[in-house]
Amino acid sequence: MLDIFRAKETGLLAVVVLLGGLLAVFGGSVTIKQRDPATGRVTGQVEVNKFLQRANFDNILKSCSWTAVMAVGATVLIIAGGIDLSVGSIYCLAAVSGAMLLRAFGPTGPWDGASAVWGGIAGVLLTIGVGLACGIANGLMVVLLRVHPFIITLGTMSIFRGIAFVTTRAQAITDYPPAFGEFFRYSAGDLTIVPIVIVVLVVAAGHLFLRHTVPGRQVHAIGGNETASLFSGLPVGRIKVLVFGLGGLAAGIAAVISIGVFGAADSSTGRGYELDVIAAAVVGGASLSGGRGSAIGALLGALVIQLIANGIVILEIDQNYTEIIKGAVIIAAVVLDRMSATLGERRMLRP
């Protein structure tokens, strides 16, 4: 039980709760009109806390879902000592590919009559598959060409988005089977369920992979010391391709959520996401020098970043300051994390 208090994620969870608490206290309240569900007529009004209302929770969870999913992939990559700057572009190319297939099943497409379920499944599989393929392509290039991942993914960041631009002819891809969007936007008790379930599944899978599987352990070893891993007979090249593949896979899954929720994709989808994703992973405790990080941390990191954006709205701070505040918080989070890590080590070394 004590492990829970000692875990690295506990501090981060405390930060999330603290941020939420502050927003609840200082956010103030808003007046909402109550309507009769049957007639739609206004029957009265109530005061609701701006932060602590379901619509706001839904907004936060939905908006950070794709960042959280990609941050889990990025965390695995970063633990292995890699980095993927192309995740925003993979996300875009995957979304655009899936969207084009879905459009074919939509009201304006050639296969309009076909089963919307099979069309939806095909769209999802293609989206995820494109993400995975892009990731593996990154991994193969890093391993075979022996070029630093920063350079390779800087290149593919441009290439993948370029492919999306050419194939879409810069047009937004929309008009999917209506059922597809309805499924992803289905809400129960004001919460959009599907994206939240996907995030939970991805975080759980990431956690189990990192903590309980052989490749997960090997990822930690390679990121901690690649030479020693090679000297211990680990399949270093294969693991590297695997982690890039997983990074791409996560971007593909995130793209599914995005086309489902937004109902459209174009070649500028996900521009600049790589920075949010890496920031979430790093705020979540992943060390850019490799060997350290966690899937749950990635989720909490994504939540922290989303809470800041949300806080700026709730506290009615000028929106133009969003980027400045976000950047400052990222730096502060990492510095604090390192300070607490040093303290932890000191405690452990004490005889």
Add this chain to the structure above:
Amino acid sequence: MTTTSPPILCFEGVTKRFPGVMALDGVTFDVAPGECHALMGENGAGKSTLGKIVAGVLRPDGGVLRLDGRAIRFRTPSDAAAAGISIVHQELAFCPNLSIAENLFLSRLPSRRGWVRWRDMQQQARGMLARVGLEVDPRIPIERLSTAQEQLVQIAEAVGRGARIIVMDEPTSSLSQVESQRLFEIIADLRSRGVTILYVSHRMDEVLRLCDRITVLRDGQHVRTRRASETTTDEIVQLMIGRPIGECFPAHKAEPRGAVRLDVQHLTAAGRFEDVTLTIHGGEIVGLAGLVGAGRSELARAIFGIDRFDRGAIRVDGRPVTIRSPRDAIDLGIGLLPEDRKRQGLVLSMTCRENVSLAMLPTLSRGGWLNQRRERGMAGELFGQLRVKAPHADTPTASLSGGNQQKVALAKWLARRCPILILDEPTRGVDVGAKAEIHALIDRLAAEGRAVLLISSELPELLHLSTRIVVLAGGRIVGEVARGAASQDVVMRLMAGIASERLN
């Protein structure tokens, strides 16, 4: 004290705390001008910490350091350098990508109006290198030098700055005997010019030969300062570990000669080693002697599949095998304890348990799923067997002392039950107590039937542990000495004979 002149350096109650450890606890002694003063002690005794305080790398928490009787407080190494104190150590002291000349003048590049005067710098650098007998072009980058050469450059830098006190932190730990010899001559030369030397080392023989007085530290406390001429190895070792010890090296008693396990035939890699033929039987420890650069580690790397070789064949248990990667070698039952424990042997960011199981994860799993209970059991068992000094197997590897880290690195191959072990400098940077334990362990591993190839720069270690010693020089086998006939003298001459021929 029989010194007539007042001490050049005085330590008065010097104290240094690290998180959780008292690295130095009220250390008091003094150093006479022009003497070579040894600082000895086990790993963690505080000798390197003391050296770093003198050189301004670390600041003391308490006590006074006096230079020529005046209390001093260095904030940075450059403060110490300005006062005439320099340090020569193993860790990266230079920018490896810059030239020797640039490194020599790093903090004081000769310049005119902000423009570097390259020609002046090179000329001066050449002169400085000549004073330590190093004949290399000062324009080549530091990274192309051997450790021994790099050390000489550090000394040249200290001398060039006009250092009056030079701290040498484990200067011979990665030098061969001949290179150490060269260093001793330079130290003698420095002393004849009145330079005071603070010599931090593990090695008893060289300290007794080189130094005037020896200060022994234990657990951060000053134990005693003795004149080298009035003490013995046994006494110093006793002072260091705080208890009398029996044999430092267990004599390898049994001489079992099982079947040939590892058979290397005419192995050749251009520029590294040539026509090396070597067989190791089960139960045998074959010592591999040679200078640094003789091709010992290179041979080990080739057998283990890290580097390729051009010609030759390797047989394991009589069957010809192809080894293209460490994975292949490990699958054939070969384990390599690499020379650089921190860079090649261990993942320091992981726990001991994770390091021990690293080479055998697939066997501890089913369907990719790791059985952590079995892993914990296995690591715990090996921990007990090897007597690793750590609270438990989940302790971070980085927090262990050198000797215990080495045990963890070795445990990795014991867990894998490798019948063939290549041990490259297994006791480098390991304190006396742990060293004896590792020696006993190596002996036991062979007695259990494993074939051991032991690479070491410490001849006493090779002589005591090996069944026979193969001597490598310039990449070729120049001799093989049987256990009975092996002596320091014979092996040294074999190693150096070729080396001196090559120099001419």
